[in-house]
Amino acid sequence: MALQQLQAVNRSPGATRLRLLAATRSLLAAKGRRGTTTREIADQAGVNEATLFRQFGSKDALVDACVEHYCSTVELQELLASLDGDLERDLQRIASALIQRMENVRDLIVMSLAEENADGTVGEAAWRAPTAIKKIVADYMAKRIAAGELSGNPLFLARFFMGMVFSYVMGRKRFPEEYAADPPAVVEFQVGLFLNGARKV
Amino acid sequence: MALQQLQAVNRSPGATRLRLLAATRSLLAAKGRRGTTTREIADQAGVNEATLFRQFGSKDALVDACVEHYCSTVELQELLASLDGDLERDLQRIASALIQRMENVRDLIVMSLAEENADGTVGEAAWRAPTAIKKIVADYMAKRIAAGELSGNPLFLARFFMGMVFSYVMGRKRFPEEYAADPPAVVEFQVGLFLNGARKV
DNA sequence: GCGTTATGCAAGTAAGTACTTGCACTTAGC
DNA sequence: GCTAAGTGCAAGTACTTACTTGCATAACGC
Numbered sequence: 001m002a003l004q005q006l007q008a009v010n011r012s013p014g015a016t017r018l019r020l021l022a023a024t025r026s027l028l029a030a031k032g033r034r035g036t037t038t039r040e041i042a043d044q045a046g047v048n049e050a051t052l053f054r055q056f057g058s059k060d061a062l063v064d065a066c067v068e069h070y071c072s073t074v075e076l077q078e079l080l081a082s083l084d085g086d087l088e089r090d091l092q093r094i095a096s097a098l099i100q101r102m103e104n105v106r107d108l109i110v111m112s113l114a115e116e117n118a119d120g121t122v123g124e125a126a127w128r129a130p131t132a133i134k135k136i137v138a139d140y141m142a143k144r145i146a147a148g149e150l151s152g153n154p155l156f157l158a159r160f161f162m163g164m165v166f167s168y169v170m171g172r173k174r175f176p177e178e179y180a181a182d183p184p185a186v187v188e189f190q191v192g193l194f195l196n197g198a199r200k201v
Numbered sequence: 202m203a204l205q206q207l208q209a210v211n212r213s214p215g216a217t218r219l220r221l222l223a224a225t226r227s228l229l230a231a232k233g234r235r236g237t238t239t240r241e242i243a244d245q246a247g248v249n250e251a252t253l254f255r256q257f258g259s260k261d262a263l264v265d266a267c268v269e270h271y272c273s274t275v276e277l278q279e280l281l282a283s284l285d286g287d288l289e290r291d292l293q294r295i296a297s298a299l300i301q302r303m304e305n306v307r308d309l310i311v312m313s314l315a316e317e318n319a320d321g322t323v324g325e326a327a328w329r330a331p332t333a334i335k336k337i338v339a340d341y342m343a344k345r346i347a348a349g350e351l352s353g354n355p356l357f358l359a360r361f362f363m364g365m366v367f368s369y370v371m372g373r374k375r376f377p378e379e380y381a382a383d384p385p386a387v388v389e390f391q392v393g394l395f396l397n398g399a400r401k402v
Numbered sequence: 403g404c405g406t407t408a409t410g411c412a413a414g415t416a417a418g419t420a421c422t423t424g425c426a427c428t429t430a431g432c
Numbered sequence: 433g434c435t436a437a438g439t440g441c442a443a444g445t446a447c448t449t450a451c452t453t454g455c456a457t458a459a460c461g462c
Contacts, residue, residue, distance in 0.1 A: 016408080032315050034235035038450060048410050053451060055408095087400075113375065114233050114315035127375065151401040152394070159379075160365070160394055163372060167364025170371075174314065174328065178360075193353070193361055197398035199288075200352040217439080238419060249440050254421060256438095 017055055019045040024066040029107030033063060033115060067108055067125045075101065076132055083140070087149050091191045094137060095165055099183060101129055102169040110173070134162050164190050218256055220246040225267040230308030234264060234316060265326075268309055272326045276302065277333055284341075288350050292392045295338060296366055300384060302330055303370040311374070335363050365391050 023045035027036040038059050042049040056062040079097045083090045102109065108126040138158035144150040150157065168186060172179040224246035228237040239260050243250040257263040280298045284291045303310065309327040339359035345351040351358065369387060373380040 032233070032235065034233065037448085049450095050411080050452080051409055059450065110311075110314045113311045113371065116375065148401055150399050152390075152399055155379075156390060157394075157399055159372065160391070160399075163365065163368025164361070166371070167368040170314070170367070171360065171364060174317065178356075189353075189357060190361070193358075193395075193398065195398045195400040197394065197396045198351050198353055198358055198361075199396040200349055239421080240419080250420095251422080251441080252439055260420065 016045075016047055016051060020047060020052055020055060020062065021066050021069050024062055025070055025107075028063065028066065028111060032111060038062075064125075070108065071105055071125045071128060073129045073132060076129070076136065079133070080136065087144060088191060088195060090140070091161070091194065092187050094133075094140070095161070095187045095191055096183070098130075098133060098162065098165040099169060099187065101133070102165060103172075105129070106169055106173055110170075130162065130166075134158050137161055161194060164194060217246075217248055217252060221248060221253055221256060221263065222267050222270050225263055226271055226308075229264065229267065229312060233312060239263075268326045271309065272306055272329060274330045274333060277330070277337065280334070281337065288345060289392060289396060291341070292362070292395065293388050295334075295341070296362070296388045296392055297384070299331070299334060299363065299366040300370060300388065302334070303366060304373075306330070307370055307374055311371075331363065331367075335359055338362055362395060365395060 020041065023041045024036070027041055027044060030036075038052055039049050041062070042052045045052075052062065056065060075097065079094065082093050105126055109130075112124075112126040135158075138154050141150060141152075141154035141157040141161075145152070145154055145157075168179075168190070221242065224242050225237070228242055228245060231237075239253055240250050242263070243253045246253075253263065257266060276298065280295065283294050306327055310331075313325075313327040336359075339355050342351060342353075342358040342362075343355035346353070346355055346358075369380075369391070
């Protein structure tokens with residue numbers, strides 16, 4: 001009548017690790033790094049605390065592995081491939097991908113913001129994809145400036161564009177009641193404002 | 202030869218409290234709420250840990266008092282008074298006040314972002330001023346839309362405008378090397394882009 | 403079947419941390 | 433000068449938490 005028989009969880013080699021990573025992530029998002037205990041993580045993963053340490057060695061190593069695991073950068077190529085030359089549509093695709101991406105790692109981004117003055121290397125991984133995308137966007141802006149379709153400093157434009165998405169994602173976190181979930185309309189609004197401004201012509 | 206004679210600090214009633222508040226703030230910014238210990242705060246304030254508790258009762262009360270102390274809202278009236286009717290200049294004044302304001306409480310904003318899923322009421326105070334300003338901005342946008350100078354949804358415009366500043370301030374925190382400290386030019390750039398967009402005409 | 407490996411379990415260790423307390427001393431107000 | 437309030441200091445309490453350990457048991461490869 002041991003407990004592990006009752007819950008009948010998957011005991012295959014990688015499954016425990018994955019459950020621990022998932023639990024770690026959700027608890028990190030909810031309570032932050034220091035607010036999350038290894039006991040909680042183990043409980044939520046349906047795993048004994050000792051197993052956590054046997055698998056990852058330390059809490060820090062677990063957190064690092066968690067961030068690494070949830071911050072892959074593979075979607076960038078797809079983004080590049082989907083650009084087809086129409087300025088507005090391209091920007092909408094970029095913004096859409098950015099929103100999706102940032103929403104996914106929003107909790108980790110906030111955590112890295114809060115801890116960047118501290119010791120951890122968490123920030124590095126969480127910002128890797130956005131930083132890479134920023135370069136892509138800057139290059140894209142430069143091309144369109146050269147083509148005479150945009151004006152301004154490509155780096156500034158890229159920063160502004162990224163910031164637009166960033167503030168939207170963060171705003172939805174802080175004031176969820178004000179931000180109805182309507183991503184396509186948001187993307188259109190943002191890109192429209194970015195291209196044409198708010199001034200009535 | 203007691204230590205307090207050597208450092209010859211001000212021992213007036215409010216001075217200890219102020220030193221504790223200042224130390225609390227700088228440590229909160231550096232290491233977050235949970236990462237900061239009462240011993241550290243007391244040390245940095247040049248005060249004994251027991252005094253901290255005699256003054257504030259608990260660590261939570263100290264943090265609350267700290268946030269409250271550094272998040273006053275008085276500058277809003279000055280902002281309103283400085284608006285003079287010229288659309289671009291008004292927006293620049295608003296943006297400038299916003300940047301200054303958000304830079305001042307940037308650390309507390311980040312802290313509140315990281316802790317909003319937790320228990321604390323810290324977020325409330327840190328976001329009070331920005332939220333109030335957002336209302337002002339939205340009203341301002343509505344007026345200018347009614348006057349035929351702007352187009353769009355006033356709330357969306359306000360959100361976008363605030364987000365512009367927010368992402369700039371946060372970006373400077375995360376990537377300080379990329380953001381040269383040139384606030385006036387930044388304000389001009391942002392307001393220009395907000396009004397006219399990036400598209401070459 | 404059998405050894406290896408991963409896990410559960412329970413207990414424990416060591417360190418950190420919020421908070422307290424009793425006493426001596428200094429300072430400020432009267 | 434005297435009292436009272438504020439502080440320094442040192443020790444201590446109660447609790448949390450990362451991490452360990454020894455043993456029993458279940459699953460997997462051969």
